[in-house]
Amino acid sequence: MKCEMEPVECRAVIRFLYLKGRTPQETFDEMKETYGDDAPSYDLVKRWHRVFKHGRKSVETAPRPGRPPSAIDEASVRQVGATILEDRRITIRQIAQEVKISTGSVETIIHDHLHMNKVSATWIPRLLTPFQKQERIECSRMNLEMCQEDESKFFKRLITQDETWVYHYDPETKAQSVQWKHLDSPPPKKARVQPSAGKVMLTVFWDQDGVVMTDFLAKGTTITGAYYAPLLRKLREAIKIKRRGKISTGILLLQDNAPVHNSHVARSEARACGYEILPHPPYSPDLAPSDFHHFPSMKLFLKGKCFPDDAALISEVTSWLEDQPGVFYKNGLQSCIKRWEKCITLGGCYVEKD
Incomplete structure (x- = not known):
């Protein structure tokens, strides 16, 4: 029968009765009478009588040989933390060698005590200076203030523009290549491929209702201020045809700070177009x-x-632009509000998600 008494208490009582001169049987009988079902077994009483007879005086549990005590203490936690701060790219194995503890202990310290994990750096367009961050805050605040005066009118007037390269062949992403397979079949493989050399520069002007105008840069042509200025004139004509009445409300043009857009000739043309x-x-x-x-x-x-030539690529891009529902373009422009607000909240740092 299992003894329900605490081990130290049980040994203390047995030692007391042993020193009183009781025999193992007498000790067992007295403890049985006093503690009832919680009393230790006779075999346990007899074993401890024998231990005390051989000279043991302590009733505390003796340390057992085997697994050493944990290497995790305040000192090791501080040492691991300091080692990581010296080199944030250091590996767990290197930390274990430096601190002279096991890799398992290092992992426990990192995750359970320091609450750290190892992540890759996030790619951002540029490491912004304090001045550039402040400029982002000021631009976001100015645009927000203009929008909040009359949000509906603001988006009705707004047209945004940008350029990008589109390729004859651009490899699919890893996520796009995921496919089902049987457990016993080998995983699919594909060769690493780079985007093709064949490409076309797309310029697109769009508002909350859809695309207003597109332009595909001809081969051998470079986009410059002199090239961009006529596009702004063409945009005005396209607005008259596709967005009747929009010119009279006044056009707000949102474009990035590319040198082409900021050139003297382009800005002069933008003013001339109103x-x-x-x-x-x-x-x-x-x-x-x-x-x-x-x-x-x-x-x-x-x-x-894969597109065999520029004409096929341009046709596919144009079809895609025309097939997008109005809500796609409307959501794209209205998400600017959240972006501007978040930019201000983040102190001018990059906004990764809405």
């Missing part, structure tokens, strides 16, 4: 709706497709 250019900070694709909303969806659609 466009009001919204402020947009440099190095800020996260605040450009084409970059964070429009182009990613379009390029995902084009990935994995």
